[in-house]
Amino acid sequence: MxxxxxxxxxxxxxxxxxxxxxxxxxxxxxxxxxxxxxxxxxxxxxxxxxxxxxxxxxxxxxxxxxxxxxxxxxxxxxxxxxxxxxxxxxxxxxxxxxxxxxxxxxxxxxxxxxxxxxxxxxxxxxxxxxxxxxxxxxxxxxxxxxxxxxxxxxxxxxxxxxxxxxxxxxxxxxxxxxxxxxxxxxxxxxxxxxxxxxxxxxxxxxxxxxxxFSADGATIVINGISAHPGYAKGALVNAMKVAGTLLDLLPKHAFSPETTGGREGFVHPVHVEGVAEKVTLQFIVRDFEEAKLKEHEARLEAIAKEAVAQYPGATYTFTVKEQYRxxxxxxxxxxxxxxxxxxxxxxxxxxxxxxxxxxxxxxxxxxxxxxxxxxxxxxxxxxxxxxxxxxxxxxxxxxxxxxxxxxxxxxxxx
Structure with missing residues (x-):
């Protein structure tokens, strides 16, 4: 034809x-x-x-x-x-x-x-x-x-x-x-x-x-406590260190795009920005089933809580935005x-x-x-x-x- x-x-x-x-x-x-x-x-x-x-x-x-x-x-x-x-x-x-x-x-x-x-x-x-x-x-x-x-x-x-x-x-x-x-x-x-x-x-x-995939975006904001570094003993809580701990707590052999395939979902950090007082981490969350998205997000927030708990005085917020289904x-x-x-x-x-x-x-x-x-x-x-x-x-x-x-x-x- x-x-x-x-x-x-x-x-x-x-x-x-x-x-x-x-x-x-x-x-x-x-x-x-x-x-x-x-x-x-x-x-x-x-x-x-x-x-x-x-x-x-x-x-x-x-x-x-x-x-x-x-x-x-x-x-x-x-x-x-x-x-x-x-x-x-x-x-x-x-x-x-x-x-x-x-x-x-x-x-x-x-x-x-x-x-x-x-x-x-x-x-x-x-x-x-x-x-x-x-x-x-x-x-x-x-x-x-x-x-x-x-x-x-x-x-x-x-x-x-x-x-x-x-x-x-x-x-x-x-x-x-x-x-x-x-x-x-x-x-x-x-x-x-x-x-x-x-x-x-x-x-x-x-x-x-x-x-x-169904897709969400998750944002974690880590709030530290700023102080003059020369007089920071007992006062400074560095949000960048909290963020580093959070990223290190992510599973090394699962839960990520580089370790999953087929119908497995994942959580993936895509952007980190901040200073000692405040750091924002952005993640994408993916799975074929919407219910599993919620499971992944709950697991990610649990990791954030674990990281923040290691730094007394630090706090965090966790928000999720729907991207597509x-x-x-x-x-x-x-x-x-x-x-x-x-x-x-x-x-x-x-x-x-x-x-x-x-x-x-x-x-x-x-x-x-x-x-x-x-x-x-x-x-x-x-x-x-x-x-x-x-x-x-x-x-x-x-x-x-x-x-x-x-x-x-x-x-x-x-």
Whole structure:
């Protein structure tokens, strides 16, 4: 059905635009440079003939591929985020296309110490023969989530070029700031007007994610007692030492992201700031089950109490803020949303694999905002670092899946 894919060319163009988000910024979007890519996407959509494509003040791109079916097909949304993670530089990305990957180590030319190997990245063994795109060794690539952006853009292009493909109205949403947890803060759900959605932000070919971690943020404030160090005997209580003791009391071989996997949750310190009188520690708390979040938080507070008890005069406060919840709680009420993807992958010749994500996506929050929104694979791998890569053929297979998926929705409509 597809004469020529455009996804790889689009992807290599998009990753060269720096769209890194900034968790320390209070603006929306957190960085204006995210709009540089968003403006390009709007222009490309307009050039395809999608007349309502636009960028709003908050950095969201909205667009509609018009229906080609006379049926009353539910409106489906496809969503990806334009920002890249703050973890690694996204400035000056130089994408490199390695055609017909033969399984050999990929040495990144701008830093030969950066080597992408099958040993370190086993999924590459399944992609021998594919065309692999990497960065050059000094930056991340940005496949998370510009692979998803490019896939949706190619879908829109293919549908606009081939009106004989029957489908309902397709809504496109590109978001900023997903990597810092603000991706859907300002989404206009009424304007979006979709019945169901799918994020394009997953990994290996065939992966479908309808479950993710539930997440809270926990903040512990340690209050010490300040005193002149020359006259501090019996008076000074150093909050930094209390904080150090607290961190040291955390389990060394459990309870943390570096020691857990599968369906195990964890508590992870992400930021410490303060002086002798007062220290603030920020943690993220993760588990698939909300009840276990509460258990993890109770355990963390017990550790805080134990640490503070070793320093008479020190006090603490412990607060928890909800971040997002497991999308499965909502998706169980919409079985067709997953079933249609499975059928679409079958038609595209792809083995369907349902997985749970040890993280969160825009789709998790959208699901709790009234838009059931699981995640579909893009091929993006080793994200947030210099070894990030993506298979061109994986991206193409994702485009195939979406083309089949919009037709399934049309066929199932009354």
């Amino acid at each position: 597809i004469q020529q894919y455009t996804v790889a060319e689009r992807f290599m163009r998009y990753v060269q635009i720096d769209t890194q988000s900034d968790p320390q910024s209070n603006t929306q979007p957190s960085t204006e440079k995210q709009k540089d890519l968003s403006r390009l996407l709007v222009q490309e959509l307009l050039d395809m003939g999608i007349s309502d494509a636009h960028l709003d003040a908050y950095g969201y791109v909205y667009a509609t591929v018009p229906a080609t079916s006379s049926k009353q097909v539910p409106v489906v949304c496809f969503c990806s985020h334009v920002d890249t993670a703050p973890d690694c530089s996204g400035s000056g990305v130089k994408p490199i296309l390695h055609k017909h990957f033969d399984g050999s180590d990929i040495v990144l030319p701008d830093d030969p110490a950066q080597v992408i190997s099958i040993k370190e990245h086993p999924y590459l063994a399944q992609r021998i023969g594919d065309d692999i795109i990497t960065a050059s060794g000094t930056t991340l690539l940005g496949a998370d989530d510009k692979a998803g952006v490019a896939i949706i853009m190619d879908l829109a292009y293919q549908l606009m070029q081939q009106p004989q493909i029957k489908h309902g109205a397709i809504r496109i949403l590109f978001t900023p700031d997903e990597e810092i947890g603000r991706g859907v803060d300002k989404v206009d759900m009424a304007k979006l007007g979709a019945y169901a959605g799918y994020t394009l932000d997953g990994g290996p070919r065939g992966y479908f994610t309808d479950e993710n 497991n999308m499965k709680e909502k998706l169980v009420n919409y079985p067709a949303v997953a079933a249609y993807v499975q059928l679409a992958m079958q038609r595209a010749g792809i083995a369907f694999e349902k997985h749970s994500a040890r993280g969160g996506t825009d789709g998790a929050r959208l699901s709790f905002m009234g838009l059931p929104c699981p995640d579909i694979f893009t091929g993006e791998m080793a994200f947030h670092g210099k070894h990030e890569y993506v298979s061109v053929q994986d991206m193409q297979k994702s485009v195939d899946t979406l083309i089949e998926l919009v037709q399934v929705w049309e066929e199932k409509a009354v």
